[in-house]
Structure formats: C-alpha cells, structure tokens
Amino acid sequence: DAGITQSPRHKVTETGTPVTLRCHxxxxxxxxxxxxxxxxxxxxxxxxxxxxKDTDKGEVSDGYSVSRSKTEDFLLTLESxxxxxxxxxxxxxxxxxxxxxxxxxxxxxxx
Amino acid sequence: xxQGEEDPQALSIQEGxxxxxxxxxxxxxxxxQWYRQNSGRGLVHxxxxxSNEREKHSGRLRVTLDTSKKSSSLLITASRAxxxxxxxxxxxxxxxxSNYKLTFGKGTLLTVNP
Numbered sequence: 508d509a510g511i512t513q514s515p516r517h518k519v520t521e522t523g524t525p526v527t528l529r530c531h532x533x534x535x536x537x538x539x540x541x542x543x544x545x546x547x548x549x550x551x552x553x554x555x556x557x558x559x560k561d562t563d564k565g566e567v568s569d570g571y572s573v574s575r576s577k578t579e580d581f582l583l584t585l586e587s588x589x590x591x592x593x594x595x596x597x598x599x600x601x602x603x604x605x606x607x608x609x610x611x612x613x614x615x616x617x618x
Numbered sequence: 619x620x621q622g623e624e625d626p627q628a629l630s631i632q633e634g635x636x637x638x639x640x641x642x643x644x645x646x647x648x649x650x651q652w653y654r655q656n657s658g659r660g661l662v663h664x665x666x667x668x669s670n671e672r673e674k675h676s677g678r679l680r681v682t683l684d685t686s687k688k689s690s691s692l693l694i695t696a697s698r699a700x701x702x703x704x705x706x707x708x709x710x711x712x713x714x715x716s717n718y719k720l721t722f723g724k725g726t727l728l729t730v731n732p
Contacts, residue, residue, distance in 0.1 A: 538718055539629065548662070549708065549724035557716040566651065597660055604718045606651060609660030 511610040514599050515561050519616045526585040528613050530598030532578075536608075538601040539581040541565075541573060543594040544612075550597070556581055588617045622650075622723035623724075630708055637694040639709030639726040642687075648710045651689040651720065652692050655704045664705075695728045704728070710725040 510533030517550040520526050530539060542565075552565030554573040562573050570592060572584045584590055595614050601606040625640045649668045653661040658725070665685045667674045667690065674681045680693040693699055704727050708720040 527656075542722075547724070550717055550722040552721070557718065561716065563717070566721075585678055599661075601718065604648070605714075606663035606666055606711070607661075607720060608663065611660050612658075 509587055511598060511600055511608060513610040513613045515613060516611065517614045518545065519618060520588050521618055522589060523587050526588050528583045528598075528615070530583070530600075530610060531583040532581075532600050534600060534602070534604040535578060536600040537578075538607075539573070539575065540597065540599040540601075540607065541568065541581065541583045542597045543592075544597060545594050554581065555595075560608075584614075588615075590617050593609070593617045619688045620707050621654075622704070622721060623728040624707055624723045626725045627724070628729070630731065631697060633697060633699055633732050635697055635732055637697050637701070637730070639692045639705050639728070641690045641692070641723055642710050643690075643707075644688065645712075647685075647709050648712065650681075650690050651710070652681060652690075653706045653708060653722075655706065655725070657703070659704065687708060694728075697728075698732050699732045702728060702730045712732055 512531045514529045540552040542550045551567045556562045556575040574582045595612050597612050598610040601607045622641050622643045651666045652664045655661045665676045678695045683690045704725040706725045708722045
C-alpha cells in the first residue's frame, strides 16, 4: 500500500466547531487530494494540491479550506462544521497524471 | 455534475460468471481509470486506459474505451467472492499544466455469490 495515513480515523463534533483533518504521505508525491464520499453521490473532489502552497478548488469546496506547507502533509479544515458535512473523507495522492492512491478514510459526524 | 456515470448501479452474479460494468462520460478525456472499493476501505486503482487506446487487459480484467460514444466497460472474468466491492470509473479531462484531477462516477456495487 502507498504510504498514506489519515488522522483522525473517526471524529464526532458539534455544529459550529472547527475541525481539521490531516493527510500524511511518505511517497513524496506531487499531487494531493481531498474527497468526500456520500451515499448517492459517489466521490466528490473538495480541494487538491499540485505542490507546496499550491492548491485549487474542487467540485464541493464551499465551507472547506486546505493548506499544504510541506510536501508530505495536506490539511483539510472545516471552519465551522455543519451537519451537511457529515461524511467519509478520503485523501489521495498522485505522482503524475495517472493513478491515484487513497488513504483509509476519516469518518466525520457533525451533531 | 458527475463526469462519469456507471451502469448498472448494482449487479449480483454467481461465482465463476463474468461481470460487466459500463461507464459513460460527457466531455473529451485524456484517460479513464477504474477503481475498486471494498466496504469501509479506500479506493484501489485497477487499470488506466488512455484516450488513444481501445482495449486493455490486466489479469482477469478487460477494459474497453469507445471515445466516439464516450463510454467504457469493465469486464471481470471468472468472478470470485473476493471481487465483491464497489467499482468506480474516473475520468481525467484536465487541459494540462499543473491542473490534474479526476472526476468519479457514483459506482457499481458488485456482489459475487459463492
């Protein structure tokens, strides 16, 4: 398996609180991605990064921000969590314009 | 909106049978990829087919791509219970440069009964 870890793996938080999810890779891959997966919607891209401090929005970026200060870490922040952000979040990495490697996921519940 | 759409949404077969899943997409692509997801796990890359390729094989997997119809199919031959999973197609329709991202479909849930 590609060296990708996500933390935490599970989190329950209250509406209105900030939440940060971390993706860490040991593969030195250029591209990093955050997706959310919801029943009936498949996998949707939130934000992605194509290098340190280089990020761009995905399909469902509202309410989320990201930061990448080091090659190996990509942080996803929910500034003020809402119940609609209850989901499973996946991080993925890619070295070039080809296959992506996925982390194990973080299950987030916003109550 | 989703770029790729898989069909059927769910498929149930017996062990040993072949499973075929289809993916349709809307715009020109650079490549199309198929991924598998076991329950509760992350996605795993299976195969990539480029826009100038028509067919590709990997073990028991066969992928075809018809760019004129904007469609692809994934065939799993001689299925096994361990093939039970969700299968997703993903398309790269980015225009180049630093911009590289995939758009995933909603997936096909394959159940292989022993």
